[in-house]
Amino acid sequence: MSRRRDLLGVVPFLVFVGIFLIIPTLVVAIGAFLDDQNRVTLDNVTALADGYIVQAFVRSIVLSAVTAVLGAVIGALLGYALVTARPDSVVRRVVTSACGVLAQFGGVTLAFAFMATIGLSGFVTLFLRDSLGIDIFAGGVWLYDLPGLVLVYTYFQIPLMVIVFLPALDGIRPQWREATESLGGSTWHYWRRVAGPLLAPAFIGSTLLLFANAFSAYATAAALVSQGSPIVPLQIRSALTSEVLLGRENLGKAMALGMVVVVAVVMALYATLQRRTSRWLD
Amino acid sequence: MAGLVRRRARRQRVLRWVIVTVLSIVFLLPLVALLEFTTRGPGGTLTWDTWRELFDFQQLSETYPVLWTGMKASFWLVLLSVALTLVLLVPTVVWVRLRLPRLRRLVEFVCLLPLTIPAIVLVVGLAPVYAWVVYFVGGSSLTLTFAYTILALPFAYRAIDTGLSAIDVRTLAEAARSLGAGWATVMWRVVLPNIRSAVLSAAFLTVALVLGEFTIASLLNRDNVQVAINQLGKSSATISFAVSLAALVLAFVLLFLLSFAGGKRRRSRRERTTS
Numbered sequence: 001m002s003r004r005r006d007l008l009g010v011v012p013f014l015v016f017v018g019i020f021l022i023i024p025t026l027v028v029a030i031g032a033f034l035d036d037q038n039r040v041t042l043d044n045v046t047a048l049a050d051g052y053i054v055q056a057f058v059r060s061i062v063l064s065a066v067t068a069v070l071g072a073v074i075g076a077l078l079g080y081a082l083v084t085a086r087p088d089s090v091v092r093r094v095v096t097s098a099c100g101v102l103a104q105f106g107g108v109t110l111a112f113a114f115m116a117t118i119g120l121s122g123f124v125t126l127f128l129r130d131s132l133g134i135d136i137f138a139g140g141v142w143l144y145d146l147p148g149l150v151l152v153y154t155y156f157q158i159p160l161m162v163i164v165f166l167p168a169l170d171g172i173r174p175q176w177r178e179a180t181e182s183l184g185g186s187t188w189h190y191w192r193r194v195a196g197p198l199l200a201p202a203f204i205g206s207t208l209l210l211f212a213n214a215f216s217a218y219a220t221a222a223a224l225v226s227q228g229s230p231i232v233p234l235q236i237r238s239a240l241t242s243e244v245l246l247g248r249e250n251l252g253k254a255m256a257l258g259m260v261v262v263v264a265v266v267m268a269l270y271a272t273l274q275r276r277t278s279r280w281l282d
Numbered sequence: 283m284a285g286l287v288r289r290r291a292r293r294q295r296v297l298r299w300v301i302v303t304v305l306s307i308v309f310l311l312p313l314v315a316l317l318e319f320t321t322r323g324p325g326g327t328l329t330w331d332t333w334r335e336l337f338d339f340q341q342l343s344e345t346y347p348v349l350w351t352g353m354k355a356s357f358w359l360v361l362l363s364v365a366l367t368l369v370l371l372v373p374t375v376v377w378v379r380l381r382l383p384r385l386r387r388l389v390e391f392v393c394l395l396p397l398t399i400p401a402i403v404l405v406v407g408l409a410p411v412y413a414w415v416v417y418f419v420g421g422s423s424l425t426l427t428f429a430y431t432i433l434a435l436p437f438a439y440r441a442i443d444t445g446l447s448a449i450d451v452r453t454l455a456e457a458a459r460s461l462g463a464g465w466a467t468v469m470w471r472v473v474l475p476n477i478r479s480a481v482l483s484a485a486f487l488t489v490a491l492v493l494g495e496f497t498i499a500s501l502l503n504r505d506n507v508q509v510a511i512n513q514l515g516k517s518s519a520t521i522s523f524a525v526s527l528a529a530l531v532l533a534f535v536l537l538f539l540l541s542f543a544g545g546k547r548r549r550s551r552r553e554r555t556t557s
Binding site: 013014017077078081095107109112114115117155219252253256263264 | 370
């Protein structure tokens with residue numbers, strides 16, 4: 001059995017990912033530096049410094065950062081509550097499955113769920129208006145704009161935090177707490193000196209993952225935002241679907257490349273922190 | 283000490299129920315709102331008409347042809363994507379473990395790559411590739427299978443890799459080979475039955491992913507259920523809200539069933555390490 005024949009076994013896989021993953025990636029990476037006549041140019045990349053694109057990137061980053069931190073804090077709390085239950089208990093099964101759905105299924109469905117809740121004729125909107133006399137949209141309809149995105153994104157970030165942070169929480173052993181106590185440490189000491197430092201890399205790593213998740217999200221925003229393109233994914237959509245910017249066909253690719261760079265940096269940090277965590281997790 | 287532990291267990295139980303209850307209410311509210319919205323009749327009455335309509339496929343296909351097309355496309359996309367993901371990934375990962383351990387890092391890197399490439403970026407690069415796909419196999423919505431298989435790679439790879447780490451593939455394969463089994467037999471009758479729950483979880487994750495996918499289908503102008511409900515959302519919100527809720531519940535049931543398969547795997551691994 002020669003090595004060359006062995007290699008044949010991975011050819012179908014490599015050909016497939018070559019066509020549908022590597023080529024698209026190269027199309028974006030190379031296309032960002034080409035003009036409409038396929039000549040090399042830096043115009044697309046320098047165009048990223050245009051006011052509206054910079055603003056879109058800033059808004060995307062702020063949106064991702066805010067929802068990542070909110071999601072991380074609340075999700076970690078829920079995760080901690082779950083870890084205190086037995087691993088095969090029904091509560092834990094139900095909550096983790098629900099988290100899986102809400103974290104990854106998201107998109108259009110979540111946008112609709114929020115329209116049904118706090119849209120103009122939503123369940124909560126009508127209840128607050130008719131029963132308590134509170135008009136949540138007194139200052140304008142904010143659901144279909146950036147504040148609405150913060151709310152809906154946080155809604156899918158919390159469950160994602162539970163999923164990615166739970167393994168680290170599971171790795172915490174009760175013996176460590178007992179050891180702290182037998183040495184005379186209080187609950188505060190335990191969290192400040194033992195559990196806190198051990199969980200910190202995993203917590204920060206998970207927060208980074210949440211950031212990347214929000215930064216890459218498209219469907220929710222596409223279904224929710226009706227006017228304008230406040231964030232980068234929506235800017236890419238308008239670059240793809242409209243013919244307004246003649247001579248700038250590859251601007252969308254430059255923005256896409258910008259997104260990849262941001263996500264890649266964040267994921268590299270995440271991988272580093274993940275390695276630190278796995279040192280004591282197993 | 284025992285009293286302290288008991289007191290803490292009680293305090294943790296109270297804390298657990300408070301947090302889980304509060305967050306459950308917050309998280310169920312939008313879903314309850316979907317249900318309330320779809321059962322809202324004229325003049326504040328309760329009606330199940332929308333739901334009756336949703337499950338009467340004959341009528342549904344006549345009233346909402348767009349939705350019906352999308353649902354059918356998603357149904358076939360689920361089957362095709364699961365099939366392609368498993369056919370492509372399982373033999374490759376097993377083969378690499380058995381015969382080409384040096385390629386393991388490369389395959390892992392490639393499989394996890396889609397995590398760093400957002401779907402909205404992938405679709406930008408896929409557009410020209412799909413021009414060729416249309417040229418060779420046509421413009422059917424089912425061609426999305428190729429893109430969905432890429433999106434499913436990281437999740438499916440992790441599931442299968444975890445499953446394979448729990449068994450000693452090499453020894454099993456060598457034993458089967460020395461008894462005269464061909465590679466097909468090794469794969470089908472020796473390796474596969476041992477990683478059944480891992481394959482199952484890879485399949486379930488792919489199903490959930492395909493059911494919820496919107497970005498690529500929408501920007502490549504193909505049909506699936508998410509594109510359809512987004513289109514219908516403006517004209518007939520009630521039915522698209524009902525489909526949304528039904529899809530969420532379906533995905534939840536799938537993942538809940540999956541949690542049992544995963545649990546069995548974890549338990550059996552622990553037994554192995556202690557024995």
